[in-house]
Amino acid sequence: MDSNIYVENILDHYHNPRNFGKPEKFDIYRNEFNPLCGDKISVFIKLNKNIIEDIKFTGNGCAISQAAASILTEHIKGKDIEEIKQYGEHQIMELLGIKISHLRLKCALLSIKTIQNALNQ
Amino acid sequence: MKLMSKYLDVEKIKEDFPIFQRKIGNNQLIYLDSASTSHKPISVLDSISNFYKLHNSNVHRGIYTLSEEATTLYEESRLKVANFIGANDNEIIFTHGTTESINMVAKSLFSSYLKKGDEIITTNLEHHSNFVPWQYLSKKYGLKLIIWEISKEGNLDLGKLENLITDKTKLIAVTHISNVLGTINPIDKIAKIAHKNNSLILIDGAQSVPHTQINVKELNIDILAFSGHKMLATTGIGVLYVKKDILDKIDPSSFGGGMISQVTQEDSMWAPIPWKFEAGTPNIEGAISISAAIDYLNKVGLNNIHNHEMQLSKYASDLLVKIPGLQLYGPNIKSGIISFNLGKIHPHDISTVLDTQGIAVRGGHHCCMPLMKSLCINGTTRASFYLYNTFEDIEYLSKFLLKVKEVFK
Ligand SMILES: Cc1ncc(COP(=O)(O)O)c(C=O)c1O
Numbered sequence: 001m002d003s004n005i006y007v008e009n010i011l012d013h014y015h016n017p018r019n020f021g022k023p024e025k026f027d028i029y030r031n032e033f034n035p036l037c038g039d040k041i042s043v044f045i046k047l048n049k050n051i052i053e054d055i056k057f058t059g060n061g062c063a064i065s066q067a068a069a070s071i072l073t074e075h076i077k078g079k080d081i082e083e084i085k086q087y088g089e090h091q092i093m094e095l096l097g098i099k100i101s102h103l104r105l106k107c108a109l110l111s112i113k114t115i116q117n118a119l120n121q
Numbered sequence: 122m123k124l125m126s127k128y129l130d131v132e133k134i135k136e137d138f139p140i141f142q143r144k145i146g147n148n149q150l151i152y153l154d155s156a157s158t159s160h161k162p163i164s165v166l167d168s169i170s171n172f173y174k175l176h177n178s179n180v181h182r183g184i185y186t187l188s189e190e191a192t193t194l195y196e197e198s199r200l201k202v203a204n205f206i207g208a209n210d211n212e213i214i215f216t217h218g219t220t221e222s223i224n225m226v227a228k229s230l231f232s233s234y235l236k237k238g239d240e241i242i243t244t245n246l247e248h249h250s251n252f253v254p255w256q257y258l259s260k261k262y263g264l265k266l267i268i269w270e271i272s273k274e275g276n277l278d279l280g281k282l283e284n285l286i287t288d289k290t291k292l293i294a295v296t297h298i299s300n301v302l303g304t305i306n307p308i309d310k311i312a313k314i315a316h317k318n319n320s321l322i323l324i325d326g327a328q329s330v331p332h333t334q335i336n337v338k339e340l341n342i343d344i345l346a347f348s349g350h351k352m353l354a355t356t357g358i359g360v361l362y363v364k365k366d367i368l369d370k371i372d373p374s375s376f377g378g379g380m381i382s383q384v385t386q387e388d389s390m391w392a393p394i395p396w397k398f399e400a401g402t403p404n405i406e407g408a409i410s411i412s413a414a415i416d417y418l419n420k421v422g423l424n425n426i427h428n429h430e431m432q433l434s435k436y437a438s439d440l441l442v443k444i445p446g447l448q449l450y451g452p453n454i455k456s457g458i459i460s461f462n463l464g465k466i467h468p469h470d471i472s473t474v475l476d477t478q479g480i481a482v483r484g485g486h487h488c489c490m491p492l493m494k495s496l497c498i499n500g501t502t503r504a505s506f507y508l509y510n511t512f513e514d515i516e517y518l519s520k521f522l523l524k525v526k527e528v529f530k
Contacts (some may be wrong), residue, residue: 006528011529037469038485063467063470065471103421
């Protein structure tokens with residue numbers, strides 16, 4: 001098994017996160033915390049009816065949690081919120097393209113959890 | 122040139138620990154997380170399987186050969202533990218670990234010794250298990266919890282304690298050795314201050330009993346808690362030592378079989394100490410494993426282990442501090458526990474990269490959130506040592522920390 005999860009794409013998103021920062025205008029906001037790692041993610045979502053028009057995030061934590069937030073926000077822009085609500089581990093792993101150990105799964109899933117909680121609140 | 126320990130024949134010791142025969146990926150296991158849990162020598166593993174193969178039965182219950190043997194083995198383990206820390210065997214209570222030991226005695230103290238308005242002193246160096254019980258119970262019963270804060274270097278200043286202690290102070294609960302900073306606290310001096318003020322002293326010995334010789338009578342410790350799994354024994358067994366005259370005065374906090382002498386519909390009488398504090402079927406094989414672990418530790422010699430670890434600790438500090446961007450925490454003189462951060466790289470990212478080389482370290486807050494807050498950090502990466510660690514292990518760690526930096530540059 002290739003145990004390297006710090007592939008170029010992940011490190012690129014970690015060092016240069018896309019959609020990072022707090023926007024002036026947004027419709028919904030949510031933050032979540034992963035107590036095991038101390039990872040923090042806040043998301044700011046702007047909706048156009050059922051479509052995610054824009055999404056930004058702030059946060060800090062391990063490379064996996066932050067890169068996942070960057071990759072995910074990039075991916076879901078323009079998508080229907082009902083589709084996003086259905087995302088699970090499988091979709092996130094596919095997006096990240098790495099094999100994550102059980103213990104680090106929480107880091108990888110923190111941003112989708114934050115987004116889904118934001119959409120469901 | 123390969124550096125050798127002056128105190129231990131580590132290569133020989135390693136042969137006693139089957140886990141070092143396995144590989145992590147293609148790499149040899151470099152285990153630097155003994156503060157979390159230790160590995161087990163074959164003699165400990167054999168003691169458990171022998172118990173089940175030859176003597177398995179409940180203790181203090183049946184009047185037949187097997188039960189008598191099991192009871193003898195269990196009580197011999199108690200005596201072994203007592204001798205190990207300089208206590209009497211009726212002062213040794215078997216529990217499931219440090220956490221249960223502290224919770225158990227805390228509940229007993231709150232129900233039958235401490236009163237509303239009393240004060241308890243603990244520190245911001247503590248593991249949550251020696252912090253949260255005091256915080257919760259103090260709030261619930263109207264006591265005041267006072268925090269003795271560490272200095273910038275990570276030491277506890279005795280002068281500060283003198284200022285915090287009052288005639289209302291009934292208990293000082295403090296760790297002997299910090300599981301994050303490796304700080305070695307002056308227990309004897311803290312005990313003197315406590316007793317001068319009619320306070321009890323409780324010591325969290327989770328990180329000290331496995332690594333250094335402790336004598337509860339010489340140090341004048343009232344209460345001591347530690348875990349078997351950090352001292353070569355199995356998980357699920359721990360020890361609570363309480364001075365006899367305190368044990369006689371406090372109520373048990375767990376009730377049921379084994380801890381009574383008589384039960385009627387109206388009332389119950391407790392068994393003599395220490396049994397009145399051991400409700401239910403105990404962890405028999407765990408107690409037996411502690412006995413085998415103590416035999417092993419005594420054979421190697423706790424002083425040798427302590428000196429070996431102090432050497433490793435110094436070597437690691439000197440080596441790691443040379444890595445640009447690496448910050449070490451804690452005092453200069455510390456036990457075999459080294460905490461650090463490397464630039465802004467998250468400790469879990471460091472651990473994951475090191476794991477690809479077979480190196481096991483711990484990253485995170487180490488169950489010490491108040492301490493992390495006082496250091497203004499979210500977590501650290503921690504390397505901790507035991508009798509099976511070598512100078513080479515530390516050289517590997519240092520070498521691959523450079524690789525971590527490379528990955529995250
Ligand atoms: C200082 C200290 N106290 C208490 C504990 C808790 O021990 P256990 O989890 O075995 O109950 C630990 C273990 O991590 C520790 O390091």
